[in-house]
Amino acid sequence: MATVNVYFHNHCFDGSVSAALFTALHRRARPAAAGAQATEYQYRGLSHTANGLFERADFDAPDNAIVDFKYSRDPRVTWWFDHHQSAFLTPADAEHFRNENNPQKFFDPKYGSCSKLIADVGREWFGLDTAPLADLIHWADLIDQAHFPSAQAAVELKEPALRLMLAIEGSTDPGFLPRLIPDFLTTTLGDLVEREYVRRELQPLLARHGKSLELIHARMECVEGVIYFDVSDLDLEGYNKFIPYYYCPEAVYCVGVGRGAQRMKVSIGSNPWMEIPHLVNLAKVCERYGGGGHARVGAVSFAREDLARARAVAAEVVAELRRAPKP
Numbered sequence: 001m002a003t004v005n006v007y008f009h010n011h012c013f014d015g016s017v018s019a020a021l022f023t024a025l026h027r028r029a030r031p032a033a034a035g036a037q038a039t040e041y042q043y044r045g046l047s048h049t050a051n052g053l054f055e056r057a058d059f060d061a062p063d064n065a066i067v068d069f070k071y072s073r074d075p076r077v078t079w080w081f082d083h084h085q086s087a088f089l090t091p092a093d094a095e096h097f098r099n100e101n102n103p104q105k106f107f108d109p110k111y112g113s114c115s116k117l118i119a120d121v122g123r124e125w126f127g128l129d130t131a132p133l134a135d136l137i138h139w140a141d142l143i144d145q146a147h148f149p150s151a152q153a154a155v156e157l158k159e160p161a162l163r164l165m166l167a168i169e170g171s172t173d174p175g176f177l178p179r180l181i182p183d184f185l186t187t188t189l190g191d192l193v194e195r196e197y198v199r200r201e202l203q204p205l206l207a208r209h210g211k212s213l214e215l216i217h218a219r220m221e222c223v224e225g226v227i228y229f230d231v232s233d234l235d236l237e238g239y240n241k242f243i244p245y246y247y248c249p250e251a252v253y254c255v256g257v258g259r260g261a262q263r264m265k266v267s268i269g270s271n272p273w274m275e276i277p278h279l280v281n282l283a284k285v286c287e288r289y290g291g292g293g294h295a296r297v298g299a300v301s302f303a304r305e306d307l308a309r310a311r312a313v314a315a316e317v318v319a320e321l322r323r324a325p326k327p
């Protein structure tokens with residue numbers, strides 16, 4: 001039995017769907033000579049480590065694929081797909097990729113999702129029929145870019161794809177994703193969420209999500225188009241960041257103080273469902289306090305003991321955004 005290790009971005013909807021799509025592509029692309037031999041796919045999740053280094057992977061199969069994750073110069077890696085701006089840890093890695101010019105390694109940062117990249121490459125270069133997987137690819141592309149149709153959709157999680165997103169991001173069973181990934185190729189999203197092993201993961205996560213809705217709702221205030229809330233005393237790590245806009249859809253900006261495993265965090269965002277003509281550049285606001293991000297969303301982190309400082313920064317930003325012009 002031939003084995004292929006598929007390393008994917010762990011606990012990420014796009015990463016998991018990328019692993020499934022790669023499987024379909026690889027089945028299609030493997031040479032006819034190997035066709036008689038069954039192939040076993042081993043799915044192994046990779047996470048970004050705090051120091052930005054590549055997580056140790058064993059690459060112990062004849063074929064080792066990395067999808068939706070950083071480039072590795074390791075010669076045992078035979079396939080690679082990524083779309084992240086930060087795909088290369090060093091300029092030397094980027095140069096290695098360019099020089100190798102490997103026809104099984106693909107990088108395109110213009111893509112909103114790695115799933116879409118693999119689907120397009122599969123169709124154009126390997127003759128893969130992606131039509132039966134169109135729904136899966138559509139949702140992976142939408143979720144990875146956080147292009148949710150509405151705050152309601154993003155918070156109520158009625159769509160099967162969004163429930164699967166919650167299960168993928170929050171699952172604690174290491175066997176869950178390796179089981180789910182191949183099922184993406186054979187089962188509709190609607191049928192997948194009804195599977196017993198998916199429901200088992202989902203149930204506690206949905207309960208926790210419901211609880212965080214109540215807590216954030218109780219804590220938030222929305223004044224002059226700016227939401228402010230402080231949940232730094234609660235264990236709400238990884239709460240859904242669209243909850244504030246669900247309760248206050250007319251808000252333009254949102255500032256929240258929260259607590260992570262290691263750090264206190266001030267999250268500063270803008271309403272993704274609103275056109276904001278005179279947008280305050282939130283990356284610049286965050287940079288002023290030593291944080292960073294994008295024009296529309298950013299964050300500043302603080303040591304656990306600097307909660308007072310985090311709150312002071314949040315209050316300053318809230319005041320600034322309340323004064324800012326609104327649509």
Ligand SMILES: [Mn+2]
Pocket residue numbers: 014015068083112113114144
């Ligand atoms: Mn991705």
